[in-house]
Amino acid sequence: MRHHPHPRPGRASVPIRIAVAALAAATMIGCTPTADPGKDGQQTMETPSESASAAPPGVPGDAxxxxxxxxxxxxxxxxxxxxxxxxxxxxxxxxxxxxxxxxxxxxxxxxxxxxxxxxxxxxxxxxxxxxxxxxxxxxxxxxxxxxxxxxxRVDSADKAMAVTEFFLDKTRDLSVHQFFLRGPDDAELSRFGDVSKAEDQIARAVKKPVVTERRKGYQVVAFVQRADRIERWKGTVTGDGKVSGTFTPVITDLPVDTLR
Incomplete structure (x- = not known):
């Protein structure tokens, strides 16, 4: 006589466990938080309902x-x-x-x-x-x-220079140590050690800003220092205040006290 084997303990409960797990997964999918990196790089976690209904935080009246x-x-x-x-x-x-x-x-x-x-x-x-x-x-x-x-409105070379400096400084990432150079002497180097080689490099490469009037505005060439490097910016400032331009590396690995 062939004996039917006894069922393994818990075998009949497997489908139930699978169903419960599937239901839990479906519930989790419905409330998965979404990452909000933001323009400034911070990342917050928000559910869809929070994202749709949350209001900005309040500001104290005595601030x-x-x-x-x-x-x-x-x-x-x-x-x-x-x-x-x-x-x-x-x-x-x-x-x-x-x-x-x-x-x-x-x-x-x-x-x-x-x-x-x-x-x-x-x-x-x-x-x-x-x-x-x-x-x-x-x-x-x-x-x-x-x-x-x-x-x-930009109607002079002086205003074009002011707009250029405003644009380069106010739209930058403020976590990076950057500033506008009006000449070689404006560059910042380390207070420690010999920086004479770097000073010679800067004296040869960095010039005073130059503004040239063009038919549709002004062309500007200027220099900025970003942490341990100096870059040349060449761009255009139009009569209605628009600014466009590009950076070109000039000197890198300068001896400085901070890289930010």
Whole structure:
């Protein structure tokens, strides 16, 4: 007589376990969070419902520049930089100051939002009439919008130079140590050790900025230092304030005290 083997313990429960696992996986798929890297590189995790309904963080009424801060927070939030928006909303985390400039019309204000730590975030933004708010740091396209909205006009070589310096400085990544060179003596080198070779390189390569009037605006050639390298920028500034140009490396591996 052939005996039927006894069923293995738990064998009958396998389909049930599979069904439960499938249901759990389907539930997880329905609420998978989405990454929000934002323009400023921060990454937050948000569910679809949060992304659709969340409002920008509030700004305390006793904060410095509360109205301007609120406008910048909203702009950051709507552009996807939500971690940065939360930091800007807090006066304890980030303070704000007005920056003088020779480019914006008088009804516009250039603001610098800056954290208190040595490597904290910093953001340039311009605010104007009718709640116009434009983010500039790491956003060259923001400057193009600003030129249109603020109706920036360039009618002289001096104004073309001012606009160039404004563009290169205010649209840069503020986490990188960068500055405009008006001549070889503006370059920054290490305070320690022999830097004579680097000084000779800079003296030969770096010239004062040059502006040349063209039929449709001005051509500008200038130099900037970015951490341990110097780059040459050649571009065009049009009569309506638009700026375009490219960088070319000139000197690299300079002896400096900081690479940021």
């Amino acid at each position: 410095d520049h509360p109205e301007e801060r609120r406008r910048v927070v909203r702009e950051l939030w709507e552009s996807g930089s939500r971690d940065t928006a939360r930091i800007v909303a807090s006066p304890e985390s980030m303070h704000v100051k007005t920056v003088e400039n020779d480019v914006l019309p008088k009804e516009w204000e250039l603001l610098l939002f800056q954290g208190s730590g040595p490597h904290s975030a910093a953001i340039y933004a311009a605010v104007g009439p009718r709640e116009s708010t434009i983010l500039l740091s790491r956003r060259p396209e923001g400057y193009a919008k600003l030129a249109d909205t603020a109706e920036i």
